[in-house]
């Protein structure tokens with residue numbers, strides 16, 4: 001399973017990258033706003049230089065011709081860029097054309113399995129079902145993920161399932177159990193994945209026992225000498 005970090009914040013990306021388990025980055029216009037990004041292309045280039053994997057950069061046009069122009073410009077920023085395209089009618093047309101041109105796409109804002117089916121048929125590289133946002137409106141986001149994984153496996157679609165809008169470690173665990181190819185995860189959730197109170201208390205006990213053993217050895221050596 002690939003781990004992407006869901007942020008435009010360079011410090012967060014650096015921190016996740018330093019952990020050694022990062023496979024890529026996803027951004028969106030809201031994350032760009034949150035990080036106060038003024039130079040979009042320059043910022044995406046910086047992210048690509050920080051990490052080795054795919055970097056999703058979202059276009060904001062909503063009509064086919066404008067989407068294609070923007071997608072070409074974004075794809076030209078860096079070879080690691082994956083063009084993030086919203087799952088609307090013109091977006092699907094753009095994904096189909098971009099796929100034919102060999103430009104990789106991340107089809108975003110997916111909230112239904114039929115949307116995911118069309119994105120795969122259009123040749124999207126990734127489909128991004130937003131599990132957390134569905135949970136937010138009392139709909140089971142994980143059930144959507146299960147449906148998409150099942151449909152793609154049934155027909156052998158190559159589109160990778162990218163679990164997005166991840167809110168907590170259980171989302172990551174369930175996405176892994178269902179066979180999602182990727183999870184894009186905020187930094188605080190990545191950190192929570194490796195935490196366990198029994199690990200912390202177990203380590204504290206090992207270290208204190210080791211310290212008292214060393215004290216006993218030193219005391220015995222003192223007595224003997």
Ligand code: E4P
Pocket residue numbers: 006026027028108128130132133164165166184
């Ligand atoms: C990722 O590609 C999405 O843009 C992101 O996961 C959305 O997450 P949110 O629902 O927390 O904004």
